Amino acid sequence: MADIVLRVTGVNKRFGGLQALSDVGIEITRGQIYGLIGPNGAGKTTFFNVVTGLYAPDSGQFELDGTSYSPSEVHKVAAAGIARTFQNIRLFPDMTALENVMVGRHVRTKATALGAILRTRATVAEERAIKQRSVELLEYVGISKYADYQARTLAYGDQRRLEIARALATEPKLLALDEPAAGMNATEKLALRALLEAISRDGVTILLIEHDVKLVMGLCDRVTVLDYGKTIAVGTPAEVQRNPAVIEAYLGAAHADVATKASA
Amino acid sequence: MTSIFPQLRNNAAAAWVAMFVVAVLLIALPYLAGTLGNAWVRALAFMLLYIMLALGLNIVVGFAGLLDLGYIAFYAVGAYTYALLASPHLAQNFAWIAQAFPNGLHNSIWFVIPLSAGIAALFGILLGAPVLKLRGDYLAIVTLGFGELIRIFLNNLNSPLNITNGPQGITLIDPVTIGSVNFARTQNFFGLEMSSVYLYYYLFLVLTIISIVICIRLQNSRLGRAWMAIREDEIAAKAMGINVRNVKLLAFSLGATFGGVAGAMFSAFQGFVSPESFILNESIIVLAMVVLGGLGHIPGVILGAALLALFPELLRHTVTPVQMALFGEVIVEAEVLRMMLYGLALVLVMLYRPKGLWPAPEHGINPVVQRHSRLAA
Amino acid sequence: METFIQQVINGLVLGSMYSLIALGYTMVYGILNLINFAHGDVMTFGALTSLTTAVLLQAMFPGVPGWFILLGGLLAAIPVCVTLSLVIERVAYRPLRNAPRLAPLITAIGVSIVLQTIAMLVWGRNFLTYPQLVSNNPIHVFGATVTQTKIAVISLSAIVMIGLMLLVNRTRLGRAMRATSENPRVASLMGVNPNFVIAATFAIGAALAALAGVMFATTYGVAHFYMGFLPGLKAFTAAVLGGIGNVPGAMIGGLLLGLIESLGAGYVGELTGGVFGSNYQDVFAFLILVAVLIFRPQGLLGERVADRS
Numbered sequence: 049m050a051d052i053v054l055r056v057t058g059v060n061k062r063f064g065g066l067q068a069l070s071d072v073g074i075e076i077t078r079g080q081i082y083g084l085i086g087p088n089g090a091g092k093t094t095f096f097n098v099v100t101g102l103y104a105p106d107s108g109q110f111e112l113d114g115t116s117y118s119p120s121e122v123h124k125v126a127a128a129g130i131a132r133t134f135q136n137i138r139l140f141p142d143m144t145a146l147e148n149v150m151v152g153r154h155v156r157t158k159a160t161a162l163g164a165i166l167r168t169r170a171t172v173a174e175e176r177a178i179k180q181r182s183v184e185l186l187e188y189v190g191i192s193k194y195a196d197y198q199a200r201t202l203a204y205g206d207q208r209r210l211e212i213a214r215a216l217a218t219e220p221k222l223l224a225l226d227e228p229a230a231g232m233n234a235t236e237k238l239a240l241r242a243l244l245e246a247i248s249r250d251g252v253t254i255l256l257i258e259h260d261v262k263l264v265m266g267l268c269d270r271v272t273v274l275d276y277g278k279t280i281a282v283g284t285p286a287e288v289q290r291n292p293a294v295i296e297a298y299l300g301a302a303h304a305d306v307a308t309k310a311s312a
Numbered sequence: 313m314t315s316i317f318p319q320l321r322n323n324a325a326a327a328w329v330a331m332f333v334v335a336v337l338l339i340a341l342p343y344l345a346g347t348l349g350n351a352w353v354r355a356l357a358f359m360l361l362y363i364m365l366a367l368g369l370n371i372v373v374g375f376a377g378l379l380d381l382g383y384i385a386f387y388a389v390g391a392y393t394y395a396l397l398a399s400p401h402l403a404q405n406f407a408w409i410a411q412a413f414p415n416g417l418h419n420s421i422w423f424v425i426p427l428s429a430g431i432a433a434l435f436g437i438l439l440g441a442p443v444l445k446l447r448g449d450y451l452a453i454v455t456l457g458f459g460e461l462i463r464i465f466l467n468n469l470n471s472p473l474n475i476t477n478g479p480q481g482i483t484l485i486d487p488v489t490i491g492s493v494n495f496a497r498t499q500n501f502f503g504l505e506m507s508s509v510y511l512y513y514y515l516f517l518v519l520t521i522i523s524i525v526i527c528i529r530l531q532n533s534r535l536g537r538a539w540m541a542i543r544e545d546e547i548a549a550k551a552m553g554i555n556v557r558n559v560k561l562l563a564f565s566l567g568a569t570f571g572g573v574a575g576a577m578f579s580a581f582q583g584f585v586s587p588e589s590f591i592l593n594e595s596i597i598v599l600a601m602v603v604l605g606g607l608g609h610i611p612g613v614i615l616g617a618a619l620l621a622l623f624p625e626l627l628r629h630t631v632t633p634v635q636m637a638l639f640g641e642v643i644v645e646a647e648v649l650r651m652m653l654y655g656l657a658l659v660l661v662m663l664y665r666p667k668g669l670w671p672a673p674e675h676g677i678n679p680v681v682q683r684h685s686r687l688a689a
Numbered sequence: 690m691e692t693f694i695q696q697v698i699n700g701l702v703l704g705s706m707y708s709l710i711a712l713g714y715t716m717v718y719g720i721l722n723l724i725n726f727a728h729g730d731v732m733t734f735g736a737l738t739s740l741t742t743a744v745l746l747q748a749m750f751p752g753v754p755g756w757f758i759l760l761g762g763l764l765a766a767i768p769v770c771v772t773l774s775l776v777i778e779r780v781a782y783r784p785l786r787n788a789p790r791l792a793p794l795i796t797a798i799g800v801s802i803v804l805q806t807i808a809m810l811v812w813g814r815n816f817l818t819y820p821q822l823v824s825n826n827p828i829h830v831f832g833a834t835v836t837q838t839k840i841a842v843i844s845l846s847a848i849v850m851i852g853l854m855l856l857v858n859r860t861r862l863g864r865a866m867r868a869t870s871e872n873p874r875v876a877s878l879m880g881v882n883p884n885f886v887i888a889a890t891f892a893i894g895a896a897l898a899a900l901a902g903v904m905f906a907t908t909y910g911v912a913h914f915y916m917g918f919l920p921g922l923k924a925f926t927a928a929v930l931g932g933i934g935n936v937p938g939a940m941i942g943g944l945l946l947g948l949i950e951s952l953g954a955g956y957v958g959e960l961t962g963g964v965f966g967s968n969y970q971d972v973f974a975f976l977i978l979v980a981v982l983i984f985r986p987q988g989l990l991g992e993r994v995a996d997r998s
Contacts, residue, residue, distance in 0.1 A: 066402050104553075121550075121558065122551055123551075123553050123555050124546070126550070126551055126552060127553045131552075133550055134384040134548070138547060138548035138551070139545075139548070140540065140541050140545055140548065141544060141545075141594040142376075142540075142675055142676075143540060143544065143675070143676070144539070144675065144676035144677075145535075145676075147537060147540075149550070149674075150537055150538050150554050151538065151541045151552055151554070153534075154534060154537070154538055154541075154553060154554055155552060155554065156553075157534055159534045159535075160535075161530065161533075161535050161562060161566060163533075164489075164530055164532075164535055165530065166536070167529060171533070172666070174534075175315070175534070178534070190443045193607075196676055196677050197676055197677045197678070197679070198674075198675065198677065199676075201676075201677070201679055201680065214552065215552075217552075218552060250381075267329050275678060277505065281460050305656030309535050379795075381798075400799060442979075442983045443979075443982070443983060446982060446983075446986065448788075448789070448791050448981050449722075449724050449794050450986060451725075451790075452724075453724065453925065453929075453978065453982070454978065454982050454983070456922075457922075457975040457978045457979050458975075459980065460922075460971075460973060460975055461975045461979075463975070464969065464971055464972055464975075465972075468969060526835055564788055571955065592918075593802075596798055598797075599795070599798070610691055623899075637990065644810060645814075648806050648809045648810060648814075649806075650804060651802055651805065651806045651809075652802070652807075653803030654799075655798075655799045655800070655801070655803035655804075655805075655806060656799065656800070656803060657799070658795055658796065658799025659796050659799035659800055659803065660796055660799075661798040662788075662792050662795050662799070663784055663785070663796065666788065666792055
């Protein structure tokens with residue numbers, strides 16, 4: 049029996065007159081790298097935001113690691129085990145890279161204000177552990193030399209890595225990445241792919257939205273394709289690539305015909 | 313000390329020497345000021361109270377980024393808590409209390425300080441809980457409203473039950489007593505004579521130092537990082553699992569405790585409290601201290617509070633005699649100048665030095681800045 | 690029943706004055722997302738200027754009827770308030786147009802304090818008596834007592850507010866103001882000069898505040914340097930109650946608040962069995978402020994605030 053990390057079904061979301069999502073769902077097995085693709089405006093980010101608690105859906109069932117959750121409050125979703133990054137990179141710009149990752153440790157630690165004021169042994173030990181783990185994570189994503197740099201001074205690609213490190217600090221069951229390769233050149237994308245494969249090998253399940261079809265095809269184990277708020281295909285990258293509905297969505301009907309004839 | 317002056321981190325000897333010098337200065341300060349008159353020692357004592365208030369407000373405004381315009385309400389709560397528990401007022405107005413406490417209501421500060429802190433914290437939660445989801449300027453106005461509400465209630469809760477004695481306030485409040493030392497009397501320590509004001513100064517100094525230590529420890533803790541994260545990007549903070557609402561509430565109530573303790577001390581020091589001491593202007597004054605000094609930067613806040621607490625005293629002692637000498641009468645009262653100073657401080661700082669007089673040094677390495685400074689050198 | 694009508698009339702008088710001041714707050718917030726904390730103090734200057742002018746005119750022209758003197762006072766107050774408001778906008782608010790939200794608010798608080806101290810310096814700290822210019826003879830209407838002043842306040846406010854609605858909805862300037870309040874960038878692309886519109890907004894608000902100041906001073910017979918603080922805060926409450934940024938909202942909010950305060954103060958003693966008396970009158974405004982901001986921050990008629998994303 050497959051070990052399902054995330055099971056979402058029946059999500060509907062309407063914004064005024066626009067039905068942004070119609071009965072969309074997703075099922076991610078542990079250890080998978082799962083891709084969510086589709087043309088612009090298909091509803092990928094909307095679905096992403098619903099799953100991570102940023103938007104309230106009109107309907108839907110959500111299950112993380114077998115336990116159902118209600119995506120009503122962002123911080124609760126994060127505490128339950130879904131860590132996300134943002135399309136526009138939302139770091140804490142004036143904090144150092146190290147501090148950014150240390151904030152990621154917040155949800156898994158419990159030092160209180162009183163502990164901090166009295167400097168209890170437990171609090172001091174926890175602080176040391178937080179710092180150590182954060183340093184390790186910076187090293188893991190490859191930006192440890194920028195640990196004491198202000199986050200906003202980091203190069204674009206390094207900022208993305210930092211965001212991933214920060215998300216990993218929350219010990220997520222599911223790492224949800226919103227267009228992690230946006231704005232990257234080919235070299236940077238290769239490096240990102242290597243990092244994501246390493247993360248997956250180390251046991252973290254990944255969900256990612258991406259526009260770069262080549263990256264998705266090479267990286268993802270399984271893919272869902274959205275168009276106009278509806279799921280039009282689910283399967284391995286190879287299966288989905290040949291699906292005429294998918295081709296039509298991206299390239300138009302004429303190309304879909306050609307593909308169907310070619311595969312016939 | 314090293315959190316305030318990071319340059320000292322590498323030189324432990326220098327750090328110790330610096331601390332020693334500062335300690336000596338602080339201990340000797342009232343005697344130096346005393347040569348100019350007891351009024352100056354009193355001014356120093358009030359300065360310390362203001363520093364405590366500014367540090368507390370700094371937690372709310374500087375660390376967590378919540379503009380609270382009603383902060384003085386916590387000062388009032390602390391002050392009236394002590395006043396009610398350590399004065400004849402309640403016994404005079406409620407027969408059952410007079411019966412239960414035939415010797416009158418007196419309470420030691422070991423009991424009252426934690427109690428004032430606790431009650432202020434409670435008020436912090438009560439006032440903060442409904443309003444924390446409001447955006448910046450609305451939050452400011454609502455807290456202003458709360459501050460005024462508390463003052464109005466203090467002013468009017470004298471009938472049908474006389475709880476606060478209304479505008480007349482509560483008098484004959486016990487002075488602080490530690491052991492056998494009564495702070496209202498001049499005491500003699502190893503031949504050195506210390507009058508009441510000096511005793512209070514040293515007590516407030518100890519409390520201020522404790523406040524500073526607490527603030528520094530909070531700033532560098534998991535909670536302090538959460539506050540900073542919320543200030544920088546609330547949504548990202550939530551996405552990292554931070555319960556933003558509770559963390560903000562914690563800022564509110566922790567900040568309030570400083571106000572509560574300072575209020576209780578104010579009450580004991582002055583021996584008398586009335587709602588007049590807790591008007592909106594006082595909240596604004598404390599805000600001006602935090603803003604002028606450097607929002608979020610502990611040494612800056614201390615500097616701002618010291619400047620804005622002492623400079624008006626300086627003005628009062630120079631402006632009045634100068635005007636008398638020049639014009640034969642006082643045209644501009646010192647009190648007016650004092651308020652104008654606070655107003656101008658707010659405006660000018662926001663226009664020309666929004667980070668304050670002593671802002672936090674550039675946090676973390678910023679290669680562009682360094683490169684520029686190297687070029688300029 | 691007479692008490693009720695009396696309280697209603699008093700409430701309308703109070704509310705009219707609140708509305709005039711609230712309009713200034715709401716228009717500025719609608720365009721700049723800024724709470725002009727100093728607006729109440731502009732009203733103070735209006736009242737005090739008119740007082741000084743009235744006293745002067747009375748001394749110079751002893752035979753002139755009270756209404757003309759009052760008019761003279763008003764005509765002196767308006768330019769003073771308008772100039773003051775424009776100077777404040779230019780010096781304290783404009784440089785901070787792109788600063789983080791809290792900066793202009795903190796500045797506004799500072800400006801308010803500075804204005805109070807200037808008023809203290811010019812007019813002293815004491816309560817000044819406003820000259821008795823209009824007869825206070827009671828006129829009986831529906832069993833309640835009104836004076837000429839009260840009638841004037843209500844009717845003049847109504848006329849002015851109708852005029853303002855016409856200005857906002859029927860004139861070119863009004864259109865420009867509405868456009869800037871909805872989307873300043875696009876409005877400027879359409880040829881609207883935002884600085885001019887903003888200045889005009891401040892000026893109109895200031896003129897209304899001057900009028901309100903004169904009304905307050907004549908109604909209550911006193912003026913002093915701090916008189917604008919509480920009415921200013923209450924007027925802001927009224928603006929929020931009606932829906933900040935919403936012009937008709939400010940009018941309705943002001944009248945509503947005036948009525949609630951008046952009726953509340955009149956009946957709170959009875960309602961609470963004597964525990965809370967009319968001295969708690971000011972509490973109503975603050976309670977409404979807190980309640981509206983917590984439960985319905987968009988107010989009765991809904992917010993209309995510039996989109997600043």
